[in-house]
Amino acid sequence: MIVTSTKAGELLASGRLDAKYHTAPAMMIRGALAGLADVELRMLGDYASVRAPGRFKRTYAAAGEEFISYLRPYDVFDYLPFEADRLSRARTENLDDYLIKAGDLLQSCSGRNLGPLTIADDHLAKFALSHDMIRLSIDDHVDRFYTLAFLRTSTGQHLLRGDLSGSVIDHITVEQVAAISVPFIRPVQREVSNLMRNATELRERARIRLDQVTRDFAATLPKPPVRERRAAGWTHNAAGLNGRLDAAFHDPAVADIRAALKDAGGVRVRDVAESFIPGRYRRYYVDADHGRPIVSGRQLLQSLPINLKYIAARSFDYSAYELTEGMIAFGAEGRAEERIAQPAFIASDRAGWLANNHVMRVQPNPGVNPGWLYLAFAVPQVQIQVKACSAGSVVDAVSPSDLGEVILPPMDNTLGDAATECWKDFAKASEAESRAIEMIEAEIAIATPKI
Structure with missing residues (x-):
């Protein structure tokens, strides 16, 4: 059992009476981040466009009809996502709102495993995505890739899960994501961003290449x-x-x-x-x-x-x-x-x-x-x-x-060697992302409590 004390003023300010909210690790982390040296705390909504399209009726394409390939929320985390269904281009209302845009961060926002996020690339931009995923657009490349790395850390994940709501299924809203404070740690900010950017670009090239190699092999x-x-x-x-x-x-x-x-x-x-x-x-x-x-x-x-x-x-x-x-x-x-x-x-x-x-x-x-x-x-x-x-x-x-x-x-050894290289590049991208995340975690380990 987790026991904590909370002031009446904090209850009033938060508007929350559920113990799960007040005992969440995010409560301790928020205070600890303020004590980090050489850090700029920035609210995510101040430098990012945080949005989610409304619920929509999926109108599936008939045989021979022009379509857009559709992904479910957690499909975006696959090495090589492939369509779950096909939506009618002509008959799906507000279809443009659900199209994936390269460069956007895609944040899971419901379910027992909510919290993971990824970044959209040119391969993902071929698809439409369910409404049940929050989109974050960040114009500055350094800020974008640093934010991706921070939200992937255990600290970032605790903050994302620190304000859950929902009577049956856990959920976070656009407003809750926009209110997260991101600590920009100056000594490592650019290096972390570069690592994440290089990893993203490497995975994008490998993903596009592997998709093409697979198609080329099937065509023979x-x-x-x-x-x-x-x-x-x-x-x-x-x-x-x-x-x-x-x-x-x-x-x-x-x-x-x-x-x-x-x-x-x-x-x-x-x-x-x-x-x-x-x-x-x-x-x-x-x-x-x-x-x-x-x-x-x-x-x-x-x-x-x-x-x-x-x-x-x-x-x-x-x-x-x-x-x-x-x-x-x-x-x-x-x-x-x-x-x-x-x-x-x-x-x-x-x-x-x-x-x-x-x-x-x-x-x-x-x-x-x-x-x-x-x-x-x-x-x-x-x-x-x-x-x-x-x-x-x-x-x-x-x-x-x-x-x-x-x-x-x-x-076919030629195409086989090409596929092997793609998977080796996936591995290199994952290793670069891990290094970036570890750099941030090492910097904040002293100031944040052990969860």
Whole structure:
């Protein structure tokens, strides 16, 4: 139990009677920041345009209609975001208000994990975004990237979460974000800003390049056949059921793309890589200082893992769950029509991290290009195979044995090397961001209380 005393005048000034507000770490941090030397405290709303569009009715595009690709709030944290839906350009009211603008900070503002933020780049600017995310526009580049770094620190996150409201779901408003005081620490301000700017530009280039490389690779492959509506049905010989009665597994479109890839010189997954999922385990979560980071299939896709957890060594033998550099991994459970099977390449920044027992590991054999293996799993011609082989009564799940029979395209070392370089650049960007955040945290550690 957390106990604190609060003056009546503070209750009146805040207009809040909930204990959660008055015992939040932000209350202590605000006072401590005022004691920092060589620091300029600036209210965010004084130098940034803080706004959020109103709620809107999503009008989805019909077949053949001009559209804009749409993202849900937490999609913006992915290494390579892809559309969740398509909105009609002509029939969606006030669509321009929801278009992402390069250079804006995008701040999550609701849900149990609210607080994380990112910066929009030219790749994200191709999308429209849900109303449920606050936009911050800061004209000065030094201020913009420094603010991004500060709000990513533990101190910044406490301040963002220090004025939550909502009877069911936690929420912060535009006014609450605009009222946050940001400490501009003069000795490190420019260096922090430069690190964050370089990281952002590096990730942007890698993201755009990886998107293009994936498209180029897919364009060299047989196109997935266009079939009549599945509701029209099809016939299948009983001898070819292979123990599976689910329709998706026997979809003729899947059989056709498998045959086309075979004819083009494709190979089975089991011939080029080892696929495996470790068993279930008892979970003992701890603070970052006492364990190692463990990710889910969703977090694998995020450049900034949301709600990252750390697990103690007594939970399991680390070596059985460890991710290694050059491995391909993806969430093997979920919904086949959503993010199940979307791959991530494990680069140096994630090597040594752990992944849970819902994550498929695909370890390339010696001599197999890991960048090609990533691209092979990322293209639609393989995605439809992996999703089709998933099964389960409650959630869809992919087994290593079924995955081993999936047909991959012929190896392309040139594009594979390009994909590997993109993921290495993602790692460099993450490391630069970490250095910038650590610089700010080191400067404010003395003045702020340990939370």
